[in-house]
Amino acid sequence: MIEPDHPDLSIGQQCKLLSIARSSFYYTPKGESDQNLGLMRQIDEQFLETPFFGVRQMTWHLRNDGHLVNEKRIRRLMRLMGLMPIYQKPNTSRPAKGHKTYPYLLRGLRVDRPNQxxxxxxxxxxxxxxxxxxxxxxxxxxxxxxxxxxxxxxxxxxxxxxxxxxxxxxxxxxxxxxxxxxxxxxxxxxxxxxxxxxxxxxxxxxxxxxxxxxxxxxxxxxxxxxxxxxxxx
Missing domain, CATH: 3.30.420.10 (Ribonuclease H-like superfamily/Ribonuclease H)
Structure with a gap:
């Protein structure tokens, strides 16, 4: 919404009109650190071996490998990666608010041909x-x-x-x-x-x-x- 080369309005004036801080315009997301990317790689490799590992088990595993990490950090990284352990727990796949869900139709159905x-x-x-x-x-x-x-x-x-x-x-x-x-x-x-x-x-x-x-x-x-x-x- 801000035009850096606007002929009449400076960047500061445009930010003021939009009620945003000027620093927000210049902010550049840093992304994940090299350390976190390394942790994500290890989490990924371990999760393929033990897809039932949740946050607590994954944290213990990384600590045993010498990483000083806490559950809060591992929870954030696993959430960023879209990892959910395979075990019975409520609401593992939530629809967005207002989205309609549909019933499960495969109970008792014999799937015996392609494109069925x-x-x-x-x-x-x-x-x-x-x-x-x-x-x-x-x-x-x-x-x-x-x-x-x-x-x-x-x-x-x-x-x-x-x-x-x-x-x-x-x-x-x-x-x-x-x-x-x-x-x-x-x-x-x-x-x-x-x-x-x-x-x-x-x-x-x-x-x-x-x-x-x-x-x-x-x-x-x-x-x-x-x-x-x-x-x-």
Whole structure:
């Protein structure tokens, strides 16, 4: 909103008109320190080995490796990386406020053919200077990744782009199953599915997958393993 080369108003005058501090205009985010990026790399490597590690276990692990860290710091870094341990706990996938959620449709359903059910999830890719986010759409029956997109933000747009490409290539599935994360409960995502005649299914706590004797969180872990392998070294 501020024009540095405005012919009549200085930067200070523009800041005053907008009721913001002049220092805010010149502020440049520093990003994570090299130390925190190193910790994030170690957290990432350990989490792939022990995806059930929460903040407390991860903190203990890093302390045993000689890092002077506290739970508050590790909680912030794990949240920044989008890591949530695999165990039963409430509200692990919250929709954004005002977003509609949909019932889980796969209970008792036999998934026995391609394009019957698709699933989608988001994971992160560790980079030298931070992380990118990967969304992948997979056919539930074949476990084939049908399309994927990478983004440096968690906006819903890159998810919808991947969905649109997949429908264009393979035609719409009968059911799309996701978690209740804000990208998948967004209007852009659900509207694209509804306009294609796709039934929307969303995971909920304690559900069971068809033809499996595993609880939701365990099966969610299996689905994530397929997708996370795309970003594994």
């Amino acid at each position: 059910v698709w699933c989608s999830d988001i994971t992160y890719l560790p980079m030298r200077r931070g992380f990118l986010y990967l969304v992948a759409i997979m056919d539930w029956h074949t476990r084939k990744v049908l399309s994927w997109r990478i983004s440096n933000t968690l906006e819903a747009d890159f998810c919808v782009e991947a969905l649109t490409e997949t429908i264009h290539k393979f035609g719409p599935p009968e059911i799309m199953n996701t978690d209740q994360g804000s990208r998948f409960t967004s209007f852009a995502w659900t509207d694209r599915l509804r306009r294609s005649g796709v039934r929307i299914s969303m995971d909920w706590k304690g559900r069971f997958l068809p033809s499996h004797g595993l609880q939701a969180n365990h099966c969610k872990a299996v689905d994530n393993i397929f997708i996370e392998r795309l970003g594994a070294p």
